[in-house]
Amino acid sequence: MLEIKPFVLHALGNEEAYLCPVHAMSEWIRESKITTGYLFRRMVSGDRVSARNSPMMSQQFLEVFRNNLIDIGIDPAPYGTHSFRRGGCQYLASDRCWPLRRICDWGGWSTEFSNLTIVKYLISWNDNPTEKREDFFDPNRAPSTRCFHCGRSCHCA
Numbered sequence: 001m002l003e004i005k006p007f008v009l010h011a012l013g014n015e016e017a018y019l020c021p022v023h024a025m026s027e028w029i030r031e032s033k034i035t036t037g038y039l040f041r042r043m044v045s046g047d048r049v050s051a052r053n054s055p056m057m058s059q060q061f062l063e064v065f066r067n068n069l070i071d072i073g074i075d076p077a078p079y080g081t082h083s084f085r086r087g088g089c090q091y092l093a094s095d096r097c098w099p100l101r102r103i104c105d106w107g108g109w110s111t112e113f114s115n116l117t118i119v120k121y122l123i124s125w126n127d128n129p130t131e132k133r134e135d136f137f138d139p140n141r142a143p144s145t146r147c148f149h150c151g152r153s154c155h156c157a
Contacts, residue, residue: 005108019091078126089121094130 012020028039037053043064044050058081066076089107092098104110104118135141 082121086121086124089118090127093122 009021009025011022017023025039032039032049034041034049038055040056040061041052042050042054042056042060062081065081066079069076069079085107089103092103092106093100098106100118107118107121109118
């Protein structure tokens with residue numbers, strides 16, 4: 001039997017608090033007032049957390065997630081639970097500038113690049129472009145500076 005290795009969570013700095021799993025988990029525990037049992041319980045009518053100690057199943061999570069997308073005007077059809085894994089991979093590649101091998105190690109994927117499974121997570125038909133096409137080779141485009149800490153750059157500065 002394969003052992004599933006845990007993802008160790010570390011608190012991110014204040015500049016990335018909106019992405020921080022530790023902050024999110026702390027806020028969820030405070031708001032849900034759950035002190036024992038399952039942290040992610042079934043949802044009941046009125047978008048309330050069930051008082052019973054029964055876990056939220058993946059199908060209910062997917063339904064709630066897709067309803068949230070509808071609420072913000074996004075077609076939920078192309079999205080599923082793997083969207084979170086894809087989003088994580090794209091964030092690590094684009095924003096954190098991690099190399100493919102490191103992303104594969106993080107995600108537990110094979111580094112045998114002959115099947116290129118990782119590409120399915122990094123590139124998709126429904127991705128939003130990060131730059132305008134006409135800016136790629138524009139010699140008058142303002143230069144950008146990369147952050148030495150995270151590797152990100154901003155062209156709007």
